[in-house]
Amino acid sequence: MTLSKLSLRNAKRQAKDYLVYFVTVVMAAALIYAFNGLVFSKEVLELSAHLSSLPAAIVFASIVVVCIIGWLVHYTTGFMLTKRSRELGTYILIGLESKQVTRLFLMENLTIGGVALVLGTLLGNLLYQVLRAIVLALFGMPYHFGFSFSLRALGLTLLYFALIYLFAQIKSRMRIRSMKIYDLIYYEKINEEEIIQKSSRRRRTFVISIVFGIIGTLLIMIGQAPPSFIGAACIIVFLYGFFISFSSGVPAYFESRPAKKYSRQTLLVFRTLSAKLATMGVVMATISLLFTAVLISQGMGLVFSSIFHNREAQSCSFDLYIASYDTNVNLSKCLDFVHTNIPVTCELQYPVYLTEDSPITDYLESTARYYRYYPKDTMMKYSDYAALRAMLGYPEASLEPGKYLIHCAPYIKGLLEDYDRNVMLNGEDLAQGNIYTENFNQRLYLSGNGFEFLLVVPDELLEKCTVGSINYAAMTTVPVRETQLISLSNQLSRSTEPLSEDFIGIYSKAQAEADAAFGITIFVLPLYYLALILTMTTVTILTIHQLSEINRYRQQFDLLRKLGMEKREMVGTLRTQFAIYYAMPAIPPLLITIPFILHMGKEVDPGILIGASHPVVILGITLGLFFLIYAIYILLAYTGLKRNVLPYA
Amino acid sequence: MLQVRNIEKYYGSKNHVTKALDRISFNVTEGEFIAIMGASGSGKTTLLNCISTIDTISAGSILLNGIDISELGESELARFRRERLGFVFQDFNLLDTLTIEENIGLALTLNHSDSHAVQNRVQEVSGKLGITDILGKFPYQVSGGQKQRAACARAMVAGQSLLLADEPTGALDSTASKNLLEIMTRMNHEMGATILMVTHDAYSASYASRVLFLKDGKIFNELLRGERNRSVFYREILNVLALLGGDISDVI
Numbered sequence: 001m002t003l004s005k006l007s008l009r010n011a012k013r014q015a016k017d018y019l020v021y022f023v024t025v026v027m028a029a030a031l032i033y034a035f036n037g038l039v040f041s042k043e044v045l046e047l048s049a050h051l052s053s054l055p056a057a058i059v060f061a062s063i064v065v066v067c068i069i070g071w072l073v074h075y076t077t078g079f080m081l082t083k084r085s086r087e088l089g090t091y092i093l094i095g096l097e098s099k100q101v102t103r104l105f106l107m108e109n110l111t112i113g114g115v116a117l118v119l120g121t122l123l124g125n126l127l128y129q130v131l132r133a134i135v136l137a138l139f140g141m142p143y144h145f146g147f148s149f150s151l152r153a154l155g156l157t158l159l160y161f162a163l164i165y166l167f168a169q170i171k172s173r174m175r176i177r178s179m180k181i182y183d184l185i186y187y188e189k190i191n192e193e194e195i196i197q198k199s200s201r202r203r204r205t206f207v208i209s210i211v212f213g214i215i216g217t218l219l220i221m222i223g224q225a226p227p228s229f230i231g232a233a234c235i236i237v238f239l240y241g242f243f244i245s246f247s248s249g250v251p252a253y254f255e256s257r258p259a260k261k262y263s264r265q266t267l268l269v270f271r272t273l274s275a276k277l278a279t280m281g282v283v284m285a286t287i288s289l290l291f292t293a294v295l296i297s298q299g300m301g302l303v304f305s306s307i308f309h310n311r312e313a314q315s316c317s318f319d320l321y322i323a324s325y326d327t328n329v330n331l332s333k334c335l336d337f338v339h340t341n342i343p344v345t346c347e348l349q350y351p352v353y354l355t356e357d358s359p360i361t362d363y364l365e366s367t368a369r370y371y372r373y374y375p376k377d378t379m380m381k382y383s384d385y386a387a388l389r390a391m392l393g394y395p396e397a398s399l400e401p402g403k404y405l406i407h408c409a410p411y412i413k414g415l416l417e418d419y420d421r422n423v424m425l426n427g428e429d430l431a432q433g434n435i436y437t438e439n440f441n442q443r444l445y446l447s448g449n450g451f452e453f454l455l456v457v458p459d460e461l462l463e464k465c466t467v468g469s470i471n472y473a474a475m476t477t478v479p480v481r482e483t484q485l486i487s488l489s490n491q492l493s494r495s496t497e498p499l500s501e502d503f504i505g506i507y508s509k510a511q512a513e514a515d516a517a518f519g520i521t522i523f524v525l526p527l528y529y530l531a532l533i534l535t536m537t538t539v540t541i542l543t544i545h546q547l548s549e550i551n552r553y554r555q556q557f558d559l560l561r562k563l564g565m566e567k568r569e570m571v572g573t574l575r576t577q578f579a580i581y582y583a584m585p586a587i588p589p590l591l592i593t594i595p596f597i598l599h600m601g602k603e604v605d606p607g608i609l610i611g612a613s614h615p616v617v618i619l620g621i622t623l624g625l626f627f628l629i630y631a632i633y634i635l636l637a638y639t640g641l642k643r644n645v646l647p648y649a
Numbered sequence: 650m651l652q653v654r655n656i657e658k659y660y661g662s663k664n665h666v667t668k669a670l671d672r673i674s675f676n677v678t679e680g681e682f683i684a685i686m687g688a689s690g691s692g693k694t695t696l697l698n699c700i701s702t703i704d705t706i707s708a709g710s711i712l713l714n715g716i717d718i719s720e721l722g723e724s725e726l727a728r729f730r731r732e733r734l735g736f737v738f739q740d741f742n743l744l745d746t747l748t749i750e751e752n753i754g755l756a757l758t759l760n761h762s763d764s765h766a767v768q769n770r771v772q773e774v775s776g777k778l779g780i781t782d783i784l785g786k787f788p789y790q791v792s793g794g795q796k797q798r799a800a801c802a803r804a805m806v807a808g809q810s811l812l813l814a815d816e817p818t819g820a821l822d823s824t825a826s827k828n829l830l831e832i833m834t835r836m837n838h839e840m841g842a843t844i845l846m847v848t849h850d851a852y853s854a855s856y857a858s859r860v861l862f863l864k865d866g867k868i869f870n871e872l873l874r875g876e877r878n879r880s881v882f883y884r885e886i887l888n889v890l891a892l893l894g895g896d897i898s899d900v901i
Contacts, residue, residue, distance in 0.1 A: 258764075258765075258767065258768045259764045259765045259767075260764070261751075261764075262754055262757070262758050262762075262764040262767040262768070263758075263764040264758070265758075267747070267751055267754070267755065267758055268744075268747075268755075271744075271746045271747050271751065272746055274746075275746040555742075556744055559742050559744065560759070561727075562701070562703055562730065562736055562742075563730065563731060563736065563755070563756060563759055563803075564727045564728065564729070564730035564731025564732070564734070564759055564760075565727065565731070565759050566724055566727045566728075567723070567724075567727070
């Protein structure tokens, strides 16, 4: 049998033994290819001028992905090397040169990587279509399935994989070459020592690490750069200290409580786990750290996408909107341009007025996290308000005599209902009427329909009031896109004094949507790409550790069966061991992430993270997504383990 | 105590049937120390597995204290094994993640004994077997002989009535073997343990009070030690083995 045949056969066996690892490398190849597809997609890059920075963002994320997958391949190769050192030693013992054995081992791994790359690329093509559909949907463009194969995307994927495997191969080569036959044959027998032996030191480490964990979480929650970095460092110290001391601390706990140790299945469960933790405390801490990073980046991704999405909805509701707080502005030339170039269906030019003082702004400032954007409270004529509502297709709002209406952001509605004070205008006393909360251009700096709130009053009472801004709103038959806005802006700068340009804002609903889509594409997609790869990598490493001990588990349960343990109890013990093993590295990240995301929600401008974007919902989705992937791997590992360990159950 | 009646065991498919046990019958009375001898493939381990309920018989019956174990359900069998039987295997079969004390205590935990009493009971039994000083160690930290004594302790700590030993000295050197056999004899004499030991080593068998010889799945001969001393009994065993034939290196 030639060496290549032997390595091919071994590769097949390895792929079967390490199926979870193989699947993860295939998925990684698919994701890398799919994102590379975006980098080279003309169709996607032409969606917005800003998207020219998308390739850079994806390449940056891919470099991080290459490092993560490189670590996975390196780690798993090293792990396989440990588990197969006796076999490799035997090859040398029967006369193969160490160079040949190295080549044999490397060829096997390259074969696995090669097959994964081919399968991954095929799957990646489908995944690319999913990504394309998402991006097109974000930009409001229609999606048509079109099978495309990008040679350049494949080339880049190949380059990334070459880098991943080159790194892992060099490390393994160095490792095998430096090992003697004796080391190889007896490698498995090397017992890893507990890192911290003394119980007093262990307890101290445990307590100190918890303190670091609490300080770290608090610092991260401050949300500013220097404290966050120190916080992250504290959390790293916490995780490593916690897992190293915890693995040594559990046996100490039970040794002084024999009755607890010998009750039910505790003995088997805690001993199996502490044996595992003693040898993989550092790995567990690393995995826990990466889980924390995954949960935080997923949570942040959702927060960002909610911000982009909700800001877009609240900023511009009209197809075209021009506003100026230079009240002497002459918009006529600009509007001529609009009329010639943009098919307008209905339009309105109207002023927004200011009150003499600012009782409502003062009230909001004192009761909520409200920022004063206007020096005074803002008002609008009822006739303008009714026309604007009609343009947006909102139901009619009636104004009873002697009353004023309020249009505000949903989050301050309750506060304004509580306010319920009369307004004196032109000597007339107006009582509070209905409050409306639809999206109404109320988040534009100094030039919208008030900032988050606006009073609507009878037309005649505003005759003598100060005008705050001149606004123009229009609805069109087709979306007003970026290029038209740029032309419009150029037109304005030609027609007004240079100074005036600073006071004028031009907005369109389509542009606001494109801005949000751009934000999500450039920040959120790469963030999720990273989070997905990290989750799969870390869960794979956890699972490989678990599955590699199938023989040990089988022997253990075989003996327990002979000793008369019942099936039900065996299944229970296996499940408990399994559950605790997978829960261990996930608990500290949960304790860090839950307060972090909830706090993040408070840091964002009020009124943004509400409804389906409420921090609690974001937290739920983040944890749900993460645990969904986690559960798939756990289920795969558990069925594999149960089938092998308890075939009779 | 144990009655084995006409048991048969077949392996294989329709076309190719191997008869591992062929109408074997014998009785074991309480407090006996019986050795089952035979060359490789004679069926001795199969017999032990059938008695220990790990394997099932094709025909016949096995009665322990009047209970026909071939009629017990799965859950009852598990209960039967943990309450009545103690096992000692050639390769010790201790769990390497548990200390020696915990390995012994495991038998009590499986029997749902009072968890407060486990440690004392383990101390008591290991005192009798001379392994108190290694209770806190892990199996890989102690010698083969000590491991086997720990296995003996596990086999009797829960008050099991029948100790089944499969080649218990197989992985031990001669001194450790001798120590173990003396301990098993003491367990038999002083603690009243009934022992059924499978071995292909005549020296080990000479410690028993009765030796059953198996050949091709049948009982070929039976030797009773009676009042004879061990060295005489040992020579008699060798004589029977010579009659049995087979590879001599296999039996000495």
